[in-house]
Amino acid sequence: MPSPIKGIHHITAISGPPKKNYDFYTNVLGLRFTKKTVNFDDPFTYHLYYGNYEATPGSSITFFPWQGVVQGSPNTGETTVTAYAVPKGSIEFWKGHFEKHGVYILSEESVFDDTRLLFKDSEGMKNELVESNGIVEIKPNPADGFPAKAAIRGFYGATLSLTDTGRTAELMQEFGWKKKGEESATIRFTSDPENNLGSVIDLKKEPGLKGRFGRGSIHHIAFRVPDDNAQQEWRKTLLQMGFSPTPVQNRMYFRSIYFREPGGVLFEIATDIPGFTKDEPLDSLGTELKLPPWYEQHRNEIERKLPDL
Numbered sequence: 001m002p003s004p005i006k007g008i009h010h011i012t013a014i015s016g017p018p019k020k021n022y023d024f025y026t027n028v029l030g031l032r033f034t035k036k037t038v039n040f041d042d043p044f045t046y047h048l049y050y051g052n053y054e055a056t057p058g059s060s061i062t063f064f065p066w067q068g069v070v071q072g073s074p075n076t077g078e079t080t081v082t083a084y085a086v087p088k089g090s091i092e093f094w095k096g097h098f099e100k101h102g103v104y105i106l107s108e109e110s111v112f113d114d115t116r117l118l119f120k121d122s123e124g125m126k127n128e129l130v131e132s133n134g135i136v137e138i139k140p141n142p143a144d145g146f147p148a149k150a151a152i153r154g155f156y157g158a159t160l161s162l163t164d165t166g167r168t169a170e171l172m173q174e175f176g177w178k179k180k181g182e183e184s185a186t187i188r189f190t191s192d193p194e195n196n197l198g199s200v201i202d203l204k205k206e207p208g209l210k211g212r213f214g215r216g217s218i219h220h221i222a223f224r225v226p227d228d229n230a231q232q233e234w235r236k237t238l239l240q241m242g243f244s245p246t247p248v249q250n251r252m253y254f255r256s257i258y259f260r261e262p263g264g265v266l267f268e269i270a271t272d273i274p275g276f277t278k279d280e281p282l283d284s285l286g287t288e289l290k291l292p293p294w295y296e297q298h299r300n301e302i303e304r305k306l307p308d309l
Helices: 018-028 091-101 166-174 228-241 293-305
Strands: 008-015 032-039 042-051 060-065 078-087 105-111 114-120 126-132 154-162 178-183 186-190 200-205 218-225 255-260 266-271
Touching (some): 008 018, 008 078, 008 266, 018 032, 018 042, 018 060, 018 091, 078 200, 078 218, 091 114, 091 126, 126 154, 154 218, 166 178, 166 200, 228 255
Parallel strands (some): 008 060, 078 126, 218 266
Antiparallel strands (some): 032 042, 105 114, 114 126, 178 186, 186 200, 255 266
16 A cells, blocks of 8 residues: 555635635635636636645645536535634634624534534535644734634544445545544544644535535545655555546646545545645735646636636
8 A cells, every 4th residue: 555645635615706705715714815826627717725824735725716606505425514723722712703704603512522613604615613732833824813823724624425434434544544433423534643734534424415516515625645656656556446546637736636435525636746836935825816837828818707806
């Protein structure tokens, strides 16, 4: 087996109008806008990235904002909840902050001994804030109104909703993740070390979900490997396991392969390299529209057709 997969790299979802998406993730969640580019398969659609200050792997939530897309709802065979790590003792800050911004809180509870706040974003996508150890030293985005002692540091983890958890659980173990425990219909897996960003995956047995893909749906979840060699080893291993991973795709800031895991969720394995400072310095991430070289000749047309952000 290749070396274990250490955590989540990024999560990509679908939103409606880009300005509404931008306002929520920067002004309400306090994340840094780290990259403004386009969907490499649909260059007249943005691909927007948000994360912690340094845009480290394990902190990036990304969106394809499609103006006319239908409203989505959670469905079996999808990633259905994104969880963000916040410092211990910060939930009270977030409850007051959400009340000021009109964010609907679905619940506050303890799950696997973690305090979590479940809420919906501006498009109806479910998110959690989870108090986590070992993250205070990670630099948050220094946004106004978000004290460092409460600010989001990156991903805590994610929930996959499945008809049956068995084969997906086996795959997580093949990734090198350990079964942490079970509560009700949920099995928790953690990567090593456990306090890494994006080190928790909850497999939730929800065979009755009958949602639809659309605005507020998560398109795929990406797991991280350090470099191209590790990615190629995993591609060979997945082929041997009977999966059908794609050829390597150049996403400029990482390289990617994609495949459907046994429960139907779209998985990606992405490299940590070269990172988001490939074409912008750290202190000015997200300030310019960045295009891959094969679209540069169409820049004027693309900029005319992209909606205002």
